[in-house]
Amino acid sequence: MDNTQLLNLLNTLTIEEKIGQLIQLSGDFFNAGAMAVGPMEKLGITQEIVQLTGSVLNVLGAEKVTTIQRDYMEKSRHKIPLLFMADIVYGYKTVFPIPLALGSSWNPELVKWCNRLTAKEACAAGAHVTFAPMVDVVRDARWGRSMESTGEDTYLNSVFAKAMVEGFQGDFTPGESLASCVKHYAAYGAPEGGRDYNTVDMSERRLREEYLPPYKAAVDAGCELVMTSFNTVDEIPATANQWLMDEVLRQEWGFDGVLITDYAAISELIAHGVAENEKHAARLAMEASVDIDMKTSCYANQLKPLLEDGAISQQKLDEAVLRVLRLKNKLGLFEDPFRGASIAKEQELKESYESKSLSRKAATESLVLLQNSKNTLPLTKATKVALIGPYANSQELNGLWAVYGDKSQVITVKKAFEEIMPSDCFKYTQGCALLESLDGLGDFGFFASEANALNTDEAREAEKNKAIELAKWADVVIFAMGEHTLQSGEAGSRTDLTLPKIQTDFMNEVLPWVKRSVLLLFNGRPLVLTDIKDRVDAILECWFPGTEGGHAIVDLVMGHVNPSGRLTMSFPYTVGQVPVYYNGFNTGRPPKSSTHSLRFTSRYLDSPNEPLYPFGFGLSYHVAEYTNLKLSHANMRAGQEIEATIEVHNTSDVEGEEVVQLYIRDLVGSVVRPIKELRGFQKIHLLPGETKQISFKITEELLKFHTKSMRYEAEPGYFEVYIGNSSDSDICARFRLE
Numbered sequence: 126m127d128n129t130q131l132l133n134l135l136n137t138l139t140i141e142e143k144i145g146q147l148i149q150l151s152g153d154f155f156n157a158g159a160m161a162v163g164p165m166e167k168l169g170i171t172q173e174i175v176q177l178t179g180s181v182l183n184v185l186g187a188e189k190v191t192t193i194q195r196d197y198m199e200k201s202r203h204k205i206p207l208l209f210m211a212d213i214v215y216g217y218k219t220v221f222p223i224p225l226a227l228g229s230s231w232n233p234e235l236v237k238w239c240n241r242l243t244a245k246e247a248c249a250a251g252a253h254v255t256f257a258p259m260v261d262v263v264r265d266a267r268w269g270r271s272m273e274s275t276g277e278d279t280y281l282n283s284v285f286a287k288a289m290v291e292g293f294q295g296d297f298t299p300g301e302s303l304a305s306c307v308k309h310y311a312a313y314g315a316p317e318g319g320r321d322y323n324t325v326d327m328s329e330r331r332l333r334e335e336y337l338p339p340y341k342a343a344v345d346a347g348c349e350l351v352m353t354s355f356n357t358v359d360e361i362p363a364t365a366n367q368w369l370m371d372e373v374l375r376q377e378w379g380f381d382g383v384l385i386t387d388y389a390a391i392s393e394l395i396a397h398g399v400a401e402n403e404k405h406a407a408r409l410a411m412e413a414s415v416d417i418d419m420k421t422s423c424y425a426n427q428l429k430p431l432l433e434d435g436a437i438s439q440q441k442l443d444e445a446v447l448r449v450l451r452l453k454n455k456l457g458l459f460e461d462p463f464r465g466a467s468i469a470k471e472q473e474l475k476e477s478y479e480s481k482s483l484s485r486k487a488a489t490e491s492l493v494l495l496q497n498s499k500n501t502l503p504l505t506k507a508t509k510v511a512l513i514g515p516y517a518n519s520q521e522l523n524g525l526w527a528v529y530g531d532k533s534q535v536i537t538v539k540k541a542f543e544e545i546m547p548s549d550c551f552k553y554t555q556g557c558a559l560l561e562s563l564d565g566l567g568d569f570g571f572f573a574s575e576a577n578a579l580n581t582d583e584a585r586e587a588e589k590n591k592a593i594e595l596a597k598w599a600d601v602v603i604f605a606m607g608e609h610t611l612q613s614g615e616a617g618s619r620t621d622l623t624l625p626k627i628q629t630d631f632m633n634e635v636l637p638w639v640k641r642s643v644l645l646l647f648n649g650r651p652l653v654l655t656d657i658k659d660r661v662d663a664i665l666e667c668w669f670p671g672t673e674g675g676h677a678i679v680d681l682v683m684g685h686v687n688p689s690g691r692l693t694m695s696f697p698y699t700v701g702q703v704p705v706y707y708n709g710f711n712t713g714r715p716p717k718s719s720t721h722s723l724r725f726t727s728r729y730l731d732s733p734n735e736p737l738y739p740f741g742f743g744l745s746y747h748v749a750e751y752t753n754l755k756l757s758h759a760n761m762r763a764g765q766e767i768e769a770t771i772e773v774h775n776t777s778d779v780e781g782e783e784v785v786q787l788y789i790r791d792l793v794g795s796v797v798r799p800i801k802e803l804r805g806f807q808k809i810h811l812l813p814g815e816t817k818q819i820s821f822k823i824t825e826e827l828l829k830f831h832t833k834s835m836r837y838e839a840e841p842g843y844f845e846v847y848i849g850n851s852s853d854s855d856i857c858a859r860f861r862l863e
């Protein structure tokens with residue numbers, strides 16, 4: 126349809142039908158045929174409202190979607206198809222590594238392709254919209270949803286936001302493109318205390334400088350939807366924050382797509398204390414130009430009374446409905462309400478070789494080698510390997526938001542080793558349970574946590590003794606340890622970021638018998654490894670690596686692939702440092718250059734300021750030397766650009782990938798400026814012994830920030846340029862902006 130036809134359609138709708146388009150209900154309301162009385166009563170809505178609802182939350186499967194859509198359209202007077210929206214964040218049936226891992230690949234093109242394949246799989250299952258990418262900047266590892274983000278850096282998250290939106294949406298071809306919903310707008314990743322859903326409070330300058338850009342990158346990339354976040358911004362919940370939603374998002378950025386709330390966020394305005402009741406909450410959300418109410422009865426029951434009272438205008442309602450109709454139109458739903466849903470296609474793609482091989486490649490680029498003492502890795506097939514730990518033979522490698530992931534397809538580490546190791550060189554035992562108990566983790570709907578066995582002293586003792594025997598036999602012991610899936614993700618905030626005690630106690634009992642050790646880590650956020658790192662030789666950060674995790678890990682451990690992952694979130698030395706991140710301000714009393722005595726500088730008495738592993742850090746089997754940093758000019762005039770070049774030399778006899786990172790520091794600003802900021806990167810391939818000259822263009826755009834006057838501009842003065850293999854690289858050159 127064209128815009129006129131959409132307007133004509135809008136004008137044929139009754140008030141109730143218009144309001145229906147702004148309601149999203151979960152699948153239990155649409156059990157084909159069955160009257161979903163229970164959910165309706167619980168939510169306080171009528172069957173009529175269910176029949177008028179405009180979109181469905183988290184129901185997928187070609188047959189199920191087709192049945193619901195067909196039933197709905199048969200009963201519908203207006204014949205406006207349902208929108209099917211779901212959390213398809215990093216894969217559908219074939220699961221890719223969690224976004225914090227994908228970010229560690231520093232390969233946006235690869236991630237874009239992962240999302241293209243995900244979109245194809247999900248379209249066959251009837252999906253129209255994905256609630257992704259999640260681009261929240263996060264600097265606090267206590268926050269469980271760190272796993273969903275690409276990390277702590279504004280620039281890098283913005284690069285991935287663009288790539289992920291483009292990957293999901295493609296050219297909007299039906300059957301292979303999903304409408305993308307960027308989330309969680311805004312600054313959901315900065316809750317006080319790292320506690321999910323908690324208060325977020327910061328200056329407008331910090332919000333605009335450090336937290337908003339990734340959402341804007343997604344909007345500029347054409348994402349069709351934006352999701353409001355649960356948290357407050359400037360002490361106003363985002364879902365009712367007119368400045369954030371209307372002035373910034375719609376007027377300043379020109380976003381005219383669909384604004385949907387997070388789960389039940391409108392009714393939560395009452396708990397926040399800014400709404401007296403559902404009617405007040407509905408008015409606040411509508412005034413903030415929120416279009417779709419996810420899973421509450423606020424819009425369903427209150428918009429009509431608000432219209433009748435004149436508290437909201439017919440125009441405001443029509444604008445919201447028109448945005449929803451435009452989205453349905455862009456997806457081609459009026460021409461084909463079943464848009465790509467295909468049982469045959471779904472079956473064909475369910476175990477698609479292309480998706481699996483890409484998942485394996487993405488995982489090999491996402492793992493991060495944190496330590497490799499005595500060059501313990503890579504191993505050879507002649508090495509006698511004992512694989513021990515709760516993650517050694519576990520298929521729980523998908524992470525918490527793999528809502529539709531087919532766990533049965535997950536390749537375990539044990540299976541991957543058994544595929545290539547001679548049987549007399551490989552042994553396995555579980556060793557210990559993942560956690561002492563699953564109590565307190567709650568549940569997470571679709572995720573059924575495996576209760577680990579070993580629940581008697583005898584079983585535990587027997588396993589420990591077996592592990593010690595294997596350790597005595599082996600040349601190398603590989604420990605597969607980590608946090609439980611339910612210990613990260615939504616509502617997975619934690620204050621102790623060390624490995625579970627049951628695992629470290631077990632390791633301490635076995636390590637005395639170990640000749641060489643490798644620690645494989647499975648986790649959804651940075652952990653505190655300070656106490657364990659000196660007790661093992663190598664540490665490989667595996668995150669939750671997805672369907673092909675086992676294969677990818679063995680590819681790296683055996684040297685078939687040279688690790689290239691680099692951290693996108695700092696690993697704290699201790700949880701007491703958190704939030705810890707690379708691009709902080711210098712303060713007036715920096716420990717390393719203050720005129721004050723050391724005590725009276727900005728430092729801790731009981732911990733270094735620096736993280737254990739910094740942003741951008743990661744090891745490889747090759748060693749690259751960075752030399753000859755040069756700038757084309759010592760001065761840059763407005764509108765000019767400077768070229769920075771550096772030589773990167775592979776000093777080893779193995780080829781590999783190197784992430785060359787460009788950081789810039791503005792030495793003096795009208796407001797304080799970060800001690801350095803990522804402003805570019807290039808992932809390059811180096812042959813053994815090869816040297817490459819890498820260059821970056823430094824433009825005035827890269828020097829801009831929100832100045833004292835809040836204008837976004839560059840200011841004259843001196844800048845330092847750093848190029849290296851992580852954020853703590855000190856290879857530096859200086860130029861002046863005139």
Ligand code: GLC
Pocket residue numbers: 183212256308387388615
């Ligand atoms: C959840 C999450 C959000 C998700 C939504 C729908 O609470 O906060 O990321 O997209 O609800 O499942």
